[in-house]
Amino acid sequence: MKSSKILKKLINLFKLTGIFFYIGLFTLGGGYAMVPLMKQEIVEKRKLLDADTFYEIFAISQVTPGPIAVNMATFIGYKESGILGSVFTTTGVVLPSLIIIILISLYFADAVKSVFVHRFFMGVLTGVVAEIAYLTLDVWKRSNVDTFYVIVFVLSLIEIFVIKLNPIYVILIGGALGVIFKTKEYMNERTH
Amino acid sequence: MKELIKIYFEFFKIGAVTFGGGQAMLPIIQRELVTNLHWITMKNFLYFVSIAQVTPGPIAVNMATFIGYNMKGFWGAVIATFGVASPSFAIIVLIASVMHNLSKTAVYKAFISGVKPVIIALLISAIYLIVHGSFHSAVPFILAAIAFVVFVKFKINAFLLLIGMGTIGIFLIR
Numbered sequence: 001m002k003s004s005k006i007l008k009k010l011i012n013l014f015k016l017t018g019i020f021f022y023i024g025l026f027t028l029g030g031g032y033a034m035v036p037l038m039k040q041e042i043v044e045k046r047k048l049l050d051a052d053t054f055y056e057i058f059a060i061s062q063v064t065p066g067p068i069a070v071n072m073a074t075f076i077g078y079k080e081s082g083i084l085g086s087v088f089t090t091t092g093v094v095l096p097s098l099i100i101i102i103l104i105s106l107y108f109a110d111a112v113k114s115v116f117v118h119r120f121f122m123g124v125l126t127g128v129v130a131e132i133a134y135l136t137l138d139v140w141k142r143s144n145v146d147t148f149y150v151i152v153f154v155l156s157l158i159e160i161f162v163i164k165l166n167p168i169y170v171i172l173i174g175g176a177l178g179v180i181f182k183t184k185e186y187m188n189e190r191t192h
Numbered sequence: 193m194k195e196l197i198k199i200y201f202e203f204f205k206i207g208a209v210t211f212g213g214g215q216a217m218l219p220i221i222q223r224e225l226v227t228n229l230h231w232i233t234m235k236n237f238l239y240f241v242s243i244a245q246v247t248p249g250p251i252a253v254n255m256a257t258f259i260g261y262n263m264k265g266f267w268g269a270v271i272a273t274f275g276v277a278s279p280s281f282a283i284i285v286l287i288a289s290v291m292h293n294l295s296k297t298a299v300y301k302a303f304i305s306g307v308k309p310v311i312i313a314l315l316i317s318a319i320y321l322i323v324h325g326s327f328h329s330a331v332p333f334i335l336a337a338i339a340f341v342v343f344v345k346f347k348i349n350a351f352l353l354l355i356g357m358g359t360i361g362i363f364l365i366r
Contacts, residue, residue, distance in 0.1 A: 024249050026351035028358070032318045034250070037350035056295075059307045060287060062314070066207050066280025067217075067250035074281050078288035086288070090281055097249030098273050101257040102266065104243060113242070116362055121246045123361015125322050126332045127354040130339035132322075136315040139308070149309050156313035161320075168211040171310050178306020179299055186298035186305075 013088045020073045020092035029128040034069045036131040063171050069093055196271050203256050203275030217252045331364055
């Protein structure tokens with residue numbers, strides 16, 4: 001009985017690792033480009049998280065140091081199976097890079113510089129833009145858009161494009177404004 | 193062995209001070225590893241950046257693997273990769289372990305409600321950075337618009353969309 005439980009847990013861990021290996025392998029265009037694929041796999045297909053929790057983890061991954069993909073893999077692994085889960089998912093997400101880069105260093109360094117690869121990558125970026133645009137709309141649709149929301153949104157745009165503030169500060173300012181103006185509301189919500 | 197430990201800690205340091213993902217990491221890698229430590233040449237650094245961007249995976253991880261491999265072969269690559277991922281790993285595990293209790297507090301909910309609109313702004317800026325840096329004619333704009341419609345309407349696999357757009361790009365983008 002007990003050994004079958006362990007076996008089940010192990011199979012689950014390898015499945016999780018497989019998902020993140022797949023995500024690491026099929027992420028082109030770095031950071032944000034990975035999020036739409038992750039959402040499809042984790043939220044829509046496997047239903048490991050609901051969309052709101054997913055976006056919450058996405059938000060937290062940006063206030064903590066390190067690559068977003070690694071942060072999200074660690075987080076979801078931990079949520080699924082504790083520290084062991086996070087070790088597996090993090091390994092899963094970095095393994096493809098490790099393998100591919102070593103192979104490129106060994107054999108394909110010149111091929112990567114070809115004009116075809118360049119054009120291919122430019123094409124990929126058009127897809128990345130489309131997917132991030134979808135993500136933007138999806139986050140917007142899921143939000144409770146009120147005056148506070150719009151003000152923080154416009155303020156963030158100004159901070160990013162006009163003042164050119166580092167994104168981490170933009171996030172922290174938004175969070176701080178939330179704490180200042182919204183904490184009371186959430187406290188009342190709980191007493192009801 | 194001593195050199196591997198040095199590699200680990202150098203990349204640990206880089207991973208710990210980088211906020212906002214791979215692109216933010218590049219200037220730091222350049223300052224530390226090219227200017228200060230002379231572990232790689234400027235020419236190699238730029239070459240690695242060009243490759244790390246077009247190969248799958250997070251750019252930061254790709255750069256670490258590349259530089260590690262260049263310095264100490266296979267184990268250099270492994271150690272550098274785990275070095276760069278370690279700080280995120282430790283911090284996220286720490287946060288995730290208190291998350292269950294934390295997420296019920298009013299302050300946490302208020303914080304997240306303030307971060308959500310910022311995320312939208314950051315996503316818009318991510319789009320702007322790509323468009324500004326790489327869309328040099330009308331063609332990519334049209335392709336992106338088509339890709340958007342296809343992605344939203346048919347809900348196709350995100351990776352297949354990228355591969356498809358890349359393939360179209362070979363023929364249409366100059």
